[in-house]
Structure formats: C-alpha cells, structure tokens
Amino acid sequence: MMRAAKARLAGLRWLRLGLETYVSLPLFTLLLLGVIWGAGFHFIGNDRMAAQAAARDSVQELMETYEAQVVRNLNGIDQTLKVIKYAVERKGASGALPELAEQGLLPPGVVFAVSIADGDGRIVASSPHSAMHSVAGERYFSAHRDSRADSVYTSETMRDAARDEWHMHFTRRLNDRDGKFAGIAILEVDPTYFTSGYERSRQGDLGMVAIVGSDSVARSVRIGEHNSWGQRIDLALWRHPAAQPWPGRLDGVRRYTAARTLRSYGLTVLVGLAETEQLAAFEQQRRKYLWEAGLASAGTVFVMALLWAWSWQGAKARRRIRRAQETYAAASEANLDAFFVLRAVRDAAGVIVDFRIASANSRAEQMTGRSKEDLRSHTLCQWLPQARSNGMFARLAQIMAAGGTHQEEWRNEMPEFKAEWMYWQIVGVEGGLVAIVRDISERKRDEARIVHMAHHDTLTGLPNRSLIGDRLEQAILLAEREKHQLLVAFVDLDSFKLVNDSLGHAAGDELLKVVAGRMVDCLRRSDTVGRFGGDEFVLVLPQPQGIDSGGIEAAALLEKILAAVVRPVALEGQEVQVSCSIGVAMYPRDGGDGGTLLMNADAAMYRAKELGKNNVQFYAQEMNASLEEKLALMEGLRKAVDDDQLRLVYQPKVDLASGAVFGVEALLRWHHPERGMVRPDHFIPLAEESGSIVAIGEWVLREACRQARRWQDAGLPPMVVSVNVSPRQFDDRRLVARVADALRDAGLEARWLELEVTESLIMRDVQQAVDKMRELEAMGIALSIDDFGTGYSSLAALKSFPISRLKIDKSFVRDLAHSPDDQAIARAIISLSHQLQMRVIAEGVETELQRAFLVQYGCDEMQGYLFSRPVPPDEIPALLAAPAAAA
Numbered sequence: 001m002m003r004a005a006k007a008r009l010a011g012l013r014w015l016r017l018g019l020e021t022y023v024s025l026p027l028f029t030l031l032l033l034g035v036i037w038g039a040g041f042h043f044i045g046n047d048r049m050a051a052q053a054a055a056r057d058s059v060q061e062l063m064e065t066y067e068a069q070v071v072r073n074l075n076g077i078d079q080t081l082k083v084i085k086y087a088v089e090r091k092g093a094s095g096a097l098p099e100l101a102e103q104g105l106l107p108p109g110v111v112f113a114v115s116i117a118d119g120d121g122r123i124v125a126s127s128p129h130s131a132m133h134s135v136a137g138e139r140y141f142s143a144h145r146d147s148r149a150d151s152v153y154t155s156e157t158m159r160d161a162a163r164d165e166w167h168m169h170f171t172r173r174l175n176d177r178d179g180k181f182a183g184i185a186i187l188e189v190d191p192t193y194f195t196s197g198y199e200r201s202r203q204g205d206l207g208m209v210a211i212v213g214s215d216s217v218a219r220s221v222r223i224g225e226h227n228s229w230g231q232r233i234d235l236a237l238w239r240h241p242a243a244q245p246w247p248g249r250l251d252g253v254r255r256y257t258a259a260r261t262l263r264s265y266g267l268t269v270l271v272g273l274a275e276t277e278q279l280a281a282f283e284q285q286r287r288k289y290l291w292e293a294g295l296a297s298a299g300t301v302f303v304m305a306l307l308w309a310w311s312w313q314g315a316k317a318r319r320r321i322r323r324a325q326e327t328y329a330a331a332s333e334a335n336l337d338a339f340f341v342l343r344a345v346r347d348a349a350g351v352i353v354d355f356r357i358a359s360a361n362s363r364a365e366q367m368t369g370r371s372k373e374d375l376r377s378h379t380l381c382q383w384l385p386q387a388r389s390n391g392m393f394a395r396l397a398q399i400m401a402a403g404g405t406h407q408e409e410w411r412n413e414m415p416e417f418k419a420e421w422m423y424w425q426i427v428g429v430e431g432g433l434v435a436i437v438r439d440i441s442e443r444k445r446d447e448a449r450i451v452h453m454a455h456h457d458t459l460t461g462l463p464n465r466s467l468i469g470d471r472l473e474q475a476i477l478l479a480e481r482e483k484h485q486l487l488v489a490f491v492d493l494d495s496f497k498l499v500n501d502s503l504g505h506a507a508g509d510e511l512l513k514v515v516a517g518r519m520v521d522c523l524r525r526s527d528t529v530g531r532f533g534g535d536e537f538v539l540v541l542p543q544p545q546g547i548d549s550g551g552i553e554a555a556a557l558l559e560k561i562l563a564a565v566v567r568p569v570a571l572e573g574q575e576v577q578v579s580c581s582i583g584v585a586m587y588p589r590d591g592g593d594g595g596t597l598l599m600n601a602d603a604a605m606y607r608a609k610e611l612g613k614n615n616v617q618f619y620a621q622e623m624n625a626s627l628e629e630k631l632a633l634m635e636g637l638r639k640a641v642d643d644d645q646l647r648l649v650y651q652p653k654v655d656l657a658s659g660a661v662f663g664v665e666a667l668l669r670w671h672h673p674e675r676g677m678v679r680p681d682h683f684i685p686l687a688e689e690s691g692s693i694v695a696i697g698e699w700v701l702r703e704a705c706r707q708a709r710r711w712q713d714a715g716l717p718p719m720v721v722s723v724n725v726s727p728r729q730f731d732d733r734r735l736v737a738r739v740a741d742a743l744r745d746a747g748l749e750a751r752w753l754e755l756e757v758t759e760s761l762i763m764r765d766v767q768q769a770v771d772k773m774r775e776l777e778a779m780g781i782a783l784s785i786d787d788f789g790t791g792y793s794s795l796a797a798l799k800s801f802p803i804s805r806l807k808i809d810k811s812f813v814r815d816l817a818h819s820p821d822d823q824a825i826a827r828a829i830i831s832l833s834h835q836l837q838m839r840v841i842a843e844g845v846e847t848e849l850q851r852a853f854l855v856q857y858g859c860d861e862m863q864g865y866l867f868s869r870p871v872p873p874d875e876i877p878a879l880l881a882a883p884a885a886a887a
C-alpha cells in the first residue's frame with residue numbers, strides 16, 4: 001500500500017514537473033527539430049532518389065541516342081566502304097574513286113579519307129589525294145588478307161603514315177573476279193567524329209562518350225572537351241555497371257554509366273554522366289533544404305529559447321511565490337499569533353465595502369473557534385457584524401488607504417474572539433491587509449498583577465506604603481477642594497513581636513492577615529486601610545462622618561477597630577489575643593501634607609502605647625516632644641556606660657517556706673545627668689532598639705558578679721545573684737564567653753550567678769536557645785524564665801530547656817486576690833513547674849493576700865515590695881540580717 005502510494009506520488013511529481021513549461025518546452029523543441037530535420041532529410045532523400053533516377057534515365061537516354069548516332073555513322077561508313085568495294089571490283093582501283101566522287105558517293109574529304117590499297121598493300125588510290133605509301137604492315141591489311149570474311153574491320157585509332165594524324169581505319173576486303181584477295185578499301189575517320197555529338201548542355205563538363213573495341217582499347221573517348229583514345233577500358237566492368245555511380249577508372253570521376261555492344265562492328269559504345277553534374281541541382285536543392293532546416297531549427301531554437309527563458313522566469317517566480325507561500329504557511333502555522341489575510345472587497349466605484357478572509361492559520365482557528373474553511377467562507381463583516389459599529393471596519397479601511405504598518409492593543413468585547421486583551425499588527429499589502437493578532441490577556445493580567453504588587457502588600461493584599469502615600473495625597477486634594485476634614489490613623493499591633501517570636505513567622509503572618517481583614521470589614525469602600533510595614537497599618541478616612549461634631553463617630557469607628565483586633569485569633573491550635581494602639585491625626589488641623597499627617601499619627605500612636613496600649617489617641621502637639629525625647633535618650637544611652645551613669649539595685653528573693661533571703665535580682669538604674677533617675681522600662685527598650693544594650697548588659701553582668709563577690713568577701717552568706725538578659729544580649733555570639741570572663745574577673749563561682757531570660761526570647765528559635773542555655777548550664781550557671789505566662793511556650797519545648805526556675809509574671813500576681821483567671825494561671829504555672837522539676841518564684845508580691853495564696857498553692861519563692869523594694873547594694877547586708885519573714 002505504502003509503496004503504491006509512494007509510486008503514485010512520485011508519478012504525480014513527475015507529471016507536475018513535466019507539465020512545467022520549462023521542462024516540456026525543451027522536449028517540444030527537440031520534437032520540432034526532429035520534425036524539421038526528419039522532413040528535411042525525407043525531402044532530401046526523395047529528391048536524391050528522384051535525381052538519381054533522373055540521372056539513370058538520362059544516361060540510358062543518352063545511351064540510346066549515342067548508340068543510334070554511332071550505329072548510323074558506322075552504317076554510313078560501312079555503306080561507303082561497300083560502294084567503294086563494289087566500284088573498285090567493278091572498275092578497278094584507279095577509276096573507282098573519281099567516278100564515285102563524280103557521282104557524289106564519296107563522303108566529304110574534310111572528315112573522311114578514302115584510299116584503296118592493292119593486294120600488296122600499296123595505296124593505289126586515295127581521296128583526298130595522299131602520298132603513296134604502303135599499309136602492308138598494318139593489322140587491318142593482314143586481317144583482310146588472311147581472312148575471306150566480308151565484314152568491316154575497325155582498326156585501333158592510330159597515326160596514319162601518310163598524313164601523320166590519328167585516325168580510325170574502317171576497312172573492307174577487295175576481291176578480284178576470282179574471289180581472291182585484291183587489296184582493301186580504307187576509310188579513315190577522325191576519332192572525334194564519333195564523339196562530336198557530345199552535347200555540353202546535356203552532358204556537362206564531365207560527361208563521357210566513348211567507343212571501345214572488342215579488344216578493350218578505346219577508339220575514341222570524349223570527356224567534356226577533352227578527346228583521347230588508345231587507353232584500355234575493362235569492358236567487363238562497364239557492361240554490368242552498378243545502379244549507382246562509380247569511378248570508372250578513367251579519371252576517377254564518379255559517373256552514371258551505360259554500355260552497348262555493337263556486335264557487327266566489334267565495338268562497344270560507352271556513355272557516362274558525372275554524378276556531381278547530374279546531382280548538381282539536387283545538391284543545390286539539398287543544400288537549400290539543409291539551409292532551410294538549419295534556419296528553421298535556429299528559428300525554432302531561438303523562439304523556444306525565448307519562450308523557455310520566459311517560462312523559466314515564470315517558473316522561478318512561481319517557485320519563489322510557492323516557497324514564499326509555503327514559508328509563510330509554515331511560519332504562520334508555527335506562530336503563536338493568529339494570522340488573517342484580508343482581501344479588500346470593493347464596489348463598482350472602487351470603494352472598500354468589506355474584506356474577504358483569504359487565509360488564516362491554526363492559531364486563528366484556536367482564537368476564534370472556527371475552522372479555516374469556515375473563516376474563508378466569510379467576509380469580515382459577515383463574521384463580525386459589529387465590526388461596522390465598533391469602528392474596526394473603518395479603521396481597517398483607513399489603514400488600507402494609508403498603507404504601512406499599524407499596531408495597537410485593545411480590550412476585546414467581541415465574543416467571536418476568545419481573548420480578553422488583544423494586540424494586532426496590520427500590514428497593508430497589495431489588494432488587502434495582513435492582520436497579525438495576538439492574545440495578550442495573560443500579559444495584561446501579569447502587568448496588572450505587577451502593578452498591583454507594586455502597590456499592594458503581598459501578605460495582606462492591602463495597599464502598601466507607596467499606594468497609601470498616593471491615596472493620602474488624593475484624599476488631601478479632595479478634602480482641600482471639598483473643604484472637608486480627613487482622618488489619618490496609625491495602627492500598631494501590641495505584642496505582635498511576642499507572637500512572632502514565640503509562634504514563628506508563619507503564625508505572625510496569619511495574625512496580620514486576620515487583623516487586616518477585620519479592619520477592612522470595619523471600614524467603608526471609600527476608606528483606605530493599608531499596611532505600612534511590619535505590624536503597622538494606616539487608615540485614611542476621607543470625609544469622616546462626624547468629625548466636625550467632635551469626632552464622636554470617628555472615635556466609635558476606631559473603637560470598633562480596637563474591639564475587632566482584640567478578638568481572639570486561632571493560631572497553631574491555640575487562641576492568641578493581640579490588641580492595637582491607634583494614633584490619629586486630622587487634616588488640616590494636624591498637618592497639611594501626607595508626610596506630616598503620618599508622622600503626627602505615628603506620634604499619637606506612640607502615646608497610645610505609653611498609655612497602656614489598646615487605646616486610641618488623637619494627636620496633640622506636645623507628642624512630638626516625646627519623640628524628640630526618645631531620640632535624646634537613645635543618644636544619652638550610648639554614653640551612659642562610659643560616663644558611669646548606671647547603677648544596679650538589688651531586690652531580694654525570699655524562700656516562701658523559710659522566709660529567708662536566698663538571692664537577689666540585679667535591676668538596672670540610669671542616673672541621667674539632667675533628667676535624674678530614668679526607669680528601666682523607659683530606657684531598656686531604647687537600648688535594645690539602638691543596640692547599646694549589649695554593652696550595657698555586659699556592664700550589668702560584670703557589676704553584679706563583682707558585687708556578689710564583694711558581699712561574699714564581706715562575710716555575708718553566699719547567695720545567688722540574678723541578672724536579666726535581653727534578646728539582643730542573648731543573640732550575641734560571645735554571650736557565653738562574656739559570662740565566663742565576668743565570673744573569672746570577679747572571682748565568683750558560677751553557681752552564684754543566675755541568668756533570667758524571657759519566655760518569648762527563647763521561643764524565637766528554640767533549638768538555638770537550648771544549645772546556648774546548655775552551654776551556660778554546663779558552666780554551672782542557673783537559668784530561669786522571667787515573665788512566665790505572657791508568652792506561648794509549648795510544654796514540649798519547655799521540657800527540653802535546662803531551666804531551674806520559672807518566674808510568674810507580676811501581671812498575674814497583681815490581681816491574684818480577685819481574679820479567678822489569674823489565680824488559675826498562677827496555680828497552673830506552679831503545678832507545671834513542679835511537674836517539670838523546677839522551682840517557681842512569683843514576682844511583684846505586694847500583699848499578704850497574694851503571699852498567702854502563693855503559699856497555699858505551693859509556690860516556692862517570692863519577690864516583691866511586700867518583702868523589699870529593689871535597694872542599693874549596701875542595704876543588702878541589713879536585709880539579710882533582718883528576721884526571716886516566715887510563711
């Protein structure tokens with residue numbers, strides 16, 4: 001099957017090739033040449049045969065004529081000889097000739113010479129008269145003498161002794177009355193006599209007539225104007241000559257020949273017509289034919305060559321077009337763009353009324369959902385009726401008129417195209433247009449996505465800092481024009497860092513998303529809520545309702561946000577609660593531009609934080625002062641260590657069972673040269689923020705170790721000194737080395753040092769924290785978790801910590817007497833500590849009630865104003881000396 005199909009294909013290919021003019025034309029030319037030359041040679045052949053036949057006829061005719069002529073002449077000669085013989089025999093030799101001459105019976109002497117020889121061979125009479133001589137020695141004489149035959153003897157052409165001329169001698173025997181030999185009658189004839197009938201006009205210059213004796217010796221030969229005799233001619237060859245001309249052996253000229261033997265005279269007459277002359281006319285005709293065929297051939301070849309060149313050019317052009325079409329088809333098929341070739345349809349006046357779809361590619365099929373055939377069977381306006389109303393047709397007609405290339409992007413609203421956004425490039429071509437159409441919906445979506453990403457926060461999808469800035473500027477312009485106010489609020493989540501650090505970033509991100517969603521739900525569509533960065537959000541509320549009437553409704557809205565944010569969020573299987581602090585600035589009262597409004601809202605937000613978080617603060621001018629103050633404090637902190645402005649106070653830790661002081665917690669104090677005492681709650685976060693906490697923390701560590709050593713040296717019973725370690729300090733890679741240095745330099749045993757780390761600190765990266773804590777533990781240093789209960793430690797993680805003590809945060813202790821929740825938490829922490837083989841200490845114990853509760857539930861230790869406030873180191877010996885506050 002395959003082979004048959006292949007063969008059919010190959011056959012078709014050859015047929016198509018054969019039909020190509022540039023191939024068939026040379027073949028046709030060859031055919032024509034064949035016909036021309038075939039006809040030429042056919043005519044030539046015919047003519048040759050006719051000419052040869054004519055030549056043969058001519059030679060026969062000539063033969064007939066020449067033979068008749070010779071026979072007539074010979075008969076005449078013989079008749080003359082007979083008359084002479086008769087006269088001689090009757091009257092004798094001397095009287096015979098004159099009588100015959102008188103009677104006019106002798107031939108003219110100009111041509112013939114008559115003589116009579118006697119029995120001895122002596123010429124006894126002659127006419128015309130000649131000198132006496134003897135012919136006794138001649139063969140013709142002896143032939144008659146020796147033979148009684150009464151016949152004419154024809155001698156060879158020979159020189160006559162009397163006249164010294166060449167003659168043919170015809171002789172007859174003369175007898176006397178007794179019948180004996182009496183001599184011979186001789187008639188001499190010029191040999192040319194027999195060839196004088198040569199007609200040049202008929203026989204040409206090379207024609208031949210000849211008489212040859214039976215002895216094969218030519219008596220007379222005439223070829224053209226030339227006479228000769230005496231040569232030998234092989235009569236055997238001449239009597240049966242070929243039908244074709246042959247060279248004869250006379251002069252090498254090929255002749256048509258004929259021969260006839262005249263038996264009674266012992267002669268053979270020969271005629272010959274030269275081939276060249278006989279066929280001269282034919283040759284001329286032949287040359288003419290050849291010329292004509294040559295000219296016809298040249299003409300044919302020339303015309304065909306022109307036609308071929310023309311058709312070759314045409315074929316080349318067609319091939320080029322076909323290749324271009326194939327290339328176009330292949331390229332357009334492989335292209336990801338849709339191709340449409342449109343041909344203009346014009347009315348009688350030449351105005352374009354529509355476009356016919358001449359061609360389309362596969363991509364066009366996909367984009368339109370129609371097959372190529374279907375598309376080709378429509379005009380543009382049949383297919384897309386709306387093209388007339390939506391301007392597409394007019395646009396195409398205009399491009400057609402203007403020419404060139406046009407391109408544009410447009411949002412597609414025609415259901416015939418399966419694309420939302422399209423790009424088209426229209427190229428004007430001869431008689432129409434090529435439309436290259438591309439589906440750019442994906443690109444447009446990407447662009448929109450990029451634009452969105454550039455202006456929106458990827459996590460929450462809310463406008464980002466730059467878009468907030470834009471919206472704010474827009475809102476300011478609008479408010480300015482409409483004479484409205486504008487509210488800008490800075491929202492910062494309280495304790496977000498705690499969640500992030502303890503539950504991980506994924507949980508932190510989830511929290512941000514939930515909170516963002518809740519804030520969006522609280523606002524109108526015209527309001528903007530954006531994420532400014534980290535856990536900071538910004539609200540822009542144009543024309544806030546009720547601002548003019550004292551901000552009551554705005555405040556309600558912000559309260560709503562506070563309430564929405566503080567609702568518990570389920571994260572990592574547990575419920576987390578965060579609040580937020582909101583600072584508000586009003587346009588135009590608090591600032592005329594976005595930057596100022598944001599800065600003032602930020603200051604108000606800080607104020608809200610300072611006031612215990614989870615509240616809203618409207619901006620007041622003095623707030624900026626606190627911001628400056630913050631910067632000033634940061635600057636002062638950098639010099640605090642070097643300028644010896646730091647001091648440590650110590651708060652005793654008491655064993656609840658015995659009431660004895662077993663240790664102290666070192667608490668930092670900053671004696672600012674201008675501001676006086678600055679509380680650690682104020683400056684520790686700043687030190688942490690600026691990084692100076694590392695240097696400050698090291699100073700605290702060294703000072704606490706030195707002080708513990710001093711107390712020991714002063715003879716006080718050894719006790720554990722607790723030092724707080726901040727997150728940055730804990731992250732310091734050299735923390736362990738620094739602790740070791742501090743102990744060594746102070747000469748203090750490691751067992752008298754305890755480090756307090758916060759719960760959130762170790763929960764940021766549990767593994768790393770555990771590794772570091774194990775190093776410290778290995779040195780003999782005790783570790784405790786400060787502020788326990790405020791973070792989100794998992795029980796599993798807690799078990800892996802090398803911790804010896806948990807400290808219940810004072811926020812749970814504060815309301816212990818009244819809050820069942822706090823009581824439950826305190827009980828849980830105490831129980832948990834004991835299960836984990838840890839001791840538990842409560843901080844911030846101020847009242848007896850609190851202490852009683854703690855004692856009741858088995859808390860091991862306490863710390864708080866109830867026993868002592870933090871005191872300078874020199875007051876510690878007195879406290880140790882005081883009687884134990886028994887449980």
Ligand SMILES: Nc1nc2c(ncn2[C@@H]2O[C@@H]3COP(=O)(O)O[C@H]4[C@@H](O)[C@H](n5cnc6c(=O)[nH]c(N)nc65)O[C@@H]4COP(=O)(O)O[C@H]3[C@H]2O)c(=O)[nH]1
Binds near residue numbers: 700
């Ligand atoms: N209301 C009340 N408060 C009590 C009572 N007993 C003790 N306090 C206070 O509770 C705080 C205990 O320290 P903290 O929880 O570690 O909280 C500390 C600690 O987190 C930090 N801090 C203090 N010194 C250092 C330090 O040297 N390094 C580091 N990193 N942080 C320190 O500053 C915080 C505040 O320190 P202080 O102002 O000294 O406040 C101390 C102390 O004066 C009480 O009965 N009632």
